[in-house]
Amino acid sequence: MKYLPLLWAQLFRRKTRTVLTVLSVLVAFLLFGLLEAVQVAFESGADSADAKRLLTTARYSIIEPLPMAYASRIERVPGVVGIAYADWFGAKYQNESNAFAVFAVDPARYLDMYPEFQIDPAQREAFVKTRAGAVVGQRLMERYGWKVGQKLPLASEIHAKTDGSLDWEFDLVGVFDAEDPAVRANTEVVLINVAYFDEARAVGRGKTGWYIIRIAEADQARAVAADIDRIFLNSPDETKTAPEKEFALGFAKQIGDMGALVTRILIAVFFTILILTGNTMAQSIRERIPELAILKTLGFSNTAVTALVLGEAGLLFFIGAGLGMLAAVAVLPVVNGGTGGRFPPLFVDPATWLWAAGVAVVMALAVGLPPGLRVHRLRIVDALAGHR
Amino acid sequence: MTWLNQVVQITLVNLMNVPRRLGTSLVVVVGIAGVVGVLVSVLAMGEGFRHTLASTGRPTRVIMLRAGSDAEMSSGIARDQATVLGSLPGVARDGAGRPLVSAELFVMVDLPRHGQTDPNNVPVRGVQPAAFAIRDEVRIVEGRRFERGVREVIVGRKAAREFAGLGVGSRIAFRDSDWTVVGMFESGGDVHESEIWADAEVAMSAFRRSGFQSVTATLADPSQAGLDALKASIARDRRLSINALREPEYYAKQASILSRLIGVLGYSVATFMAIGATFGALNCMYSAIASRQTEIATLRAIGFGGAPVVVSVMIEALALALVGGALGGALAYIYCDGASLSTLNFNTFSQVAFDFRVTAGLLVQGLVCALLIGAAGGLLPAIRAARLPVTVALRTA
Numbered sequence: 001m002k003y004l005p006l007l008w009a010q011l012f013r014r015k016t017r018t019v020l021t022v023l024s025v026l027v028a029f030l031l032f033g034l035l036e037a038v039q040v041a042f043e044s045g046a047d048s049a050d051a052k053r054l055l056t057t058a059r060y061s062i063i064e065p066l067p068m069a070y071a072s073r074i075e076r077v078p079g080v081v082g083i084a085y086a087d088w089f090g091a092k093y094q095n096e097s098n099a100f101a102v103f104a105v106d107p108a109r110y111l112d113m114y115p116e117f118q119i120d121p122a123q124r125e126a127f128v129k130t131r132a133g134a135v136v137g138q139r140l141m142e143r144y145g146w147k148v149g150q151k152l153p154l155a156s157e158i159h160a161k162t163d164g165s166l167d168w169e170f171d172l173v174g175v176f177d178a179e180d181p182a183v184r185a186n187t188e189v190v191l192i193n194v195a196y197f198d199e200a201r202a203v204g205r206g207k208t209g210w211y212i213i214r215i216a217e218a219d220q221a222r223a224v225a226a227d228i229d230r231i232f233l234n235s236p237d238e239t240k241t242a243p244e245k246e247f248a249l250g251f252a253k254q255i256g257d258m259g260a261l262v263t264r265i266l267i268a269v270f271f272t273i274l275i276l277t278g279n280t281m282a283q284s285i286r287e288r289i290p291e292l293a294i295l296k297t298l299g300f301s302n303t304a305v306t307a308l309v310l311g312e313a314g315l316l317f318f319i320g321a322g323l324g325m326l327a328a329v330a331v332l333p334v335v336n337g338g339t340g341g342r343f344p345p346l347f348v349d350p351a352t353w354l355w356a357a358g359v360a361v362v363m364a365l366a367v368g369l370p371p372g373l374r375v376h377r378l379r380i381v382d383a384l385a386g387h388r
Numbered sequence: 389m390t391w392l393n394q395v396v397q398i399t400l401v402n403l404m405n406v407p408r409r410l411g412t413s414l415v416v417v418v419g420i421a422g423v424v425g426v427l428v429s430v431l432a433m434g435e436g437f438r439h440t441l442a443s444t445g446r447p448t449r450v451i452m453l454r455a456g457s458d459a460e461m462s463s464g465i466a467r468d469q470a471t472v473l474g475s476l477p478g479v480a481r482d483g484a485g486r487p488l489v490s491a492e493l494f495v496m497v498d499l500p501r502h503g504q505t506d507p508n509n510v511p512v513r514g515v516q517p518a519a520f521a522i523r524d525e526v527r528i529v530e531g532r533r534f535e536r537g538v539r540e541v542i543v544g545r546k547a548a549r550e551f552a553g554l555g556v557g558s559r560i561a562f563r564d565s566d567w568t569v570v571g572m573f574e575s576g577g578d579v580h581e582s583e584i585w586a587d588a589e590v591a592m593s594a595f596r597r598s599g600f601q602s603v604t605a606t607l608a609d610p611s612q613a614g615l616d617a618l619k620a621s622i623a624r625d626r627r628l629s630i631n632a633l634r635e636p637e638y639y640a641k642q643a644s645i646l647s648r649l650i651g652v653l654g655y656s657v658a659t660f661m662a663i664g665a666t667f668g669a670l671n672c673m674y675s676a677i678a679s680r681q682t683e684i685a686t687l688r689a690i691g692f693g694g695a696p697v698v699v700s701v702m703i704e705a706l707a708l709a710l711v712g713g714a715l716g717g718a719l720a721y722i723y724c725d726g727a728s729l730s731t732l733n734f735n736t737f738s739q740v741a742f743d744f745r746v747t748a749g750l751l752v753q754g755l756v757c758a759l760l761i762g763a764a765g766g767l768l769p770a771i772r773a774a775r776l777p778v779t780v781a782l783r784t785a
């Protein structure tokens with residue numbers, strides 16, 4: 001620690017150069033923070049998944065409906081402790097398709113299945129009792145300026161009412177929210193009471209989109225899933241049951257390998273930064289060879305001088321990476337505001353900080369080692385005589 | 389004239405000096421190549437996706453969906469409505485007098501990518517016999533067409549390339565039944581190549597559907613008047629609540645969300661990288677002029693003006709940027725152009741396969757971006773070089 005002032009002095013020997021280098025490292029890590037946040041958001045469904053929840057969909061495609069009557073049969077499978085179901089409403093709001101998701105659910109079953117959704121008990125009670133009731137996520141409520149107690153007009157792209165109209169109206173009876181940022185993304189949804197919806201729709205009555213199943217023990221997930229699918233094997237509506245996390249990951253994979261794309265971009269970014277800072281560092285050390293020779297003359301060992309060079313590179317990346325990540329934390333709320341909630345909320349995951357630290361160490365070593373080894377080999381006489 | 393002469397002279401000296409400062413010069417080149425490479429590749433992905441959808445369909449054809457539905461998946465057209473639509477006077481007829489119309493089922497089936505197990509929403513289109521006459525761009529490249537009334541399918545070339553088990557001769561499991569792949573088709577690289585086609589009637593019974601998703605027809609009169617007449621006859625019929633639009637218009641709409649997303653990703657990443665690279669370029673140009681301080685001061689002392697110095701430094705920065713931009717564009721072209729990808733189109737909720745397209749327009753964009761970075765990185769150092777008093781420069785060098 002006592003060498004910190006020395007490192008600092010070395011670093012700011014040429015202020016402009018160091019500031020510019022730190023700024024480019026900063027930008028690289030800002031980008032790292034932002035892109036990782038995007039990746040985390042894509043996988044947030046998997047992160048917030050509950051190991052004790054399974055999802056059952058139709059075997060050949062998620063768009064095929066399943067009979068609601070399956071609920072009582074699935075409930076009897078040993079290891080199953082709770083069941084809920086949901087159907088895709090396909091909302092069109094203010095002329096925009098799928099501006100947000102709307103699920104038709106059995107209120108009590110669904111809210112019991114997702115205890116992470118917090119709702120006022122009185123509003124929950126109102127949702128259960130109101131046949132045309134709807135509750136909405138806090139973020140949607142704020143975005144559209146809705147108020148509890150108002151009528152909520154929603155058009156469906158899929159479900160017509162018995163009179164042929166696609167325009168539906170629900171009573172907004174409550175609002176729910178979640179604390180965990182990963183779960184908050186899942187609250188961008190409107191839940192409508194299936195009681196009225198199923199009765200009023202022209203086609204598909206008695207069917208639902210998918211089942212959510214709570215099991216007693218997480219380690220029984222595979223066995224219970226297999227048991228459920230076995231019941232409906234060779235029936236007109238075969239099922240496919242998987243742990244929630246697997247389902248979410250599978251869905252993220254549909255988008256293609258988002259992770260691979262982000263990783264490739266980041267490799268390009270860091271390779272560029274590596275070349276950039278590596279050159280600057282080498283140049284800066286080259287200019288200071290006589291000074292370093294004097295340090296050796298004063299009794300600094302070869303290793304100590306190398307350590308000083310490495311420390312300098314480390315400090316450079318420590319400052320750049322730290323500021324970059326802080327900038328990412330500062331910028332993300334602005335980004336979140338800018339997307340208008342069309343995208344899940346982005347945030348810097350604690351794991352991203354660790355990754356950033358790891359990348360910074362590797363980069364500092366890659367940049368600091370070549371000049372560091374060079375000064376390690378440096379002979380005082382040659383250096384002072386100007387032979388390089 | 390002398391001014392121009394001075395600029396040329398100094399610039400030549402500068403550029404001939406570049407090899408001696410290879411390290412720092414390379415930093416500018418590599419930094420800018422990185423930015424341009426990433427920008428062009430990401431935009432090439434968006435371009436490829438947009439192109440695939442934009443090249444789908446012909447303006448002479450219309451797709452009819454239930455009013456209020458923006459995509460086939462969420463649309464629904466009853467059988468009797470489809471019959472009415474087919475008999476409308478605005479629909480073209482073939483030599484035998486049969487209407488050129490195909491009422492189609494549009495559903496999805498879960499298929500894994502090659503070498504994976506996770507399911508993907510692969511679109512299945514049930515088509516009526518006229519579909520091949522209407523879409524004359526569809527050509528069977530392997531095997532044969534499916535036969536009517538039989539559980540056979542033909543697969544798009546891109547679907548077969550991305551997803552497992554779609555080779556001609558293989559069997560795929562749909563709801564209730566196994567189907568045989570009897571052929572593979574091409575349709576000019578458009579969106580239908582990501583689909584699986586089957587006979588509409590057989591597919592409807594297998595998927596237990598009673599209605600269609602869309603009706604595609606060739607216009608009898610492809611002009612705007614012809615389309616308006618068709619729309620008017622639909623509007624007059626109280627049994628129909630149908631929206632008819634030209635195919636290109638429909639497919640262009642299906643690209644909206646993903647195109648925007650890719651654009652935002654590409655431009656924002658490139659902007660940040662460009663800022664980082666500008667700092668790098670600044671660093672490099674500062675050290676370039678620092679190493680030539682004596683030389684510049686000497687030139688000024690013997691009568692060269694400040695402006696030629698500024699211009700010459702700028703030219704050097706721009707030249708390096710141009711090399712970097714060209715390198716980045718070339719790398720993007722070599723590695724990305726034609727690379728294939730399949731992703732979930734958020735508009736249709738189904739998989740669409742497409743190829744990266746590095747277009748001339750994108751390369752120009754990349755070069756412009758490179759030059760902007762070069763200009764930003766060169767200006768301040770150039771001004772410093774010209775401003776430094778000759779005496780100070782010579783003394784401190």
